[in-house]
């Protein structure tokens with residue numbers, strides 16, 4: 001064995017870095033993060049819009065997002081390396097009576113979780129986003145502690161804080177397999193030799209299926225395309241303007257400095273069967289899909305008028321992973337002891353990263369992890385699944401991302 005660490009985290013994206021940070025926070029510092037790319041945060045996390053929303057339909061997901069916000073605020077205040085956290089608040093707009101009813105349910109969940117949210121009138125919303133037409137809004141939900149950050153800055157902040165406590169990070173180091181004794185993980189094989197470990201954490205994003213397979217598990221971690229545009233700068237956008245969510249138009253937006261960042265959830269998503277590419281291969285490239293992206297701009301027009309005509313400067317796109325039940329996969333496999341999962345981000349792996357890391361620590365070290373954390377275990381797929389059905393269901397999670405009750 002060329003090296004050893006109690007924990008080897010495979011993948012240096014938002015989730016791998018968030019897990020390393022949370023392990024260090026819990027006093028577990030004999031941790032080595034391995035990333036195959038020359039830099040951290042180089043793959044899916046680099047593409048993320050960085051939106052951090054806490055208003056969710058379940059209490060557990062709301063709490064997980066609140067932990068993330070608490071962590072980002074603390075890092076922003078206390079760390080020498082800031083995550084670039086902008087606590088702008090967010091506005092969520094209802095256009096239908098059903099959506100207004102959903103907002104009341106969301107408010108109830110938020111209040112039970114201790115999250116401050118309130119309904120705003122159009123005038124108050126207009127003062128925050130002058131120039132936007134709030135005419136189509138039947139209700140506007142304001143969450144003052146939401147915001148956004150830059151994923152690369154977040155990864156750098158996690159790295160700094162974890163390294164300060166003794167965690168090691170190594171880039172240009174690809175994991176190629178696992179060593180086991182009596183079924184238990186004892187080491188991680190890399191292109192540069194074997195690293196002995198007690199736990200191997202799969203935080204390999206869109207390669208999460210492959211790493212699980214190498215360890216002897218079949219997991220439905222399905223890459224599904226997601227994308228958004230950033231326009232050229234405008235006169236009237238400011239980075240401190242709240243994040244917008246327009247669920248009935250299946251859109252989200254925020255200011256990216258003085259430009260508009262606009263993304264959405266299309267009704268017919270595009271997925272990848274992870275069995276169709278090799279663990280050693282880079283992820284398949286994604287072509288810019290102008291019909292879908294132009295549709296996002298058209299959907300935005302009733303609110304934004306001429307802003308919907310702003311030229312697009314850049315398209316961001318990637319393969320976040322989805323699971324058939326739309327839930328994270330967190331925790332140790334009972335079939336492969338020592339193999340721990342932190343995959344299946346369902347498109348909120350950046351915002352969820354601190355909460356995911358915290359759940360992972362809870363799943364491993366708390367005497368009685370919560371029923372919610374236990375329900376995220378990779379063991380839920382132990383009875384097998386049908387790949388076609390899993391892929392269809394995973395796409396469905398993206399397609400219904402802003403559906404009522406999602």
Ligand SMILES: Cc1cc2nc3c(=O)[nH]c(=O)nc-3n(C[C@H](O)[C@H](O)[C@H](O)COP(=O)(O)OP(=O)(O)OC[C@H]3O[C@@H](n4cnc5c(N)ncnc54)[C@H](O)[C@@H]3O)c2cc1C
Pocket residue numbers: 010011012013014015016034035036037040041042043044045046047048049050051052173174175176203204205206207226227228279316317318319320321343345346347348349350351352
């Ligand atoms: C366009 C777009 C917009 C998004 N917007 C948001 C948003 O606003 N908010 C939000 O929370 N989320 C957003 N997401 C989702 C978010 O990007 C993902 O949930 C998150 O990046 C997942 O992080 P990760 O660490 O699992 O994956 P990654 O960032 O892909 O990290 C996995 C890492 O594992 C490494 N790896 C893989 N195999 C190996 C190996 N064998 N050995 C060593 N290393 C390996 C990879 O190189 C990679 O760096 C968005 C995604 C996209 C594509």
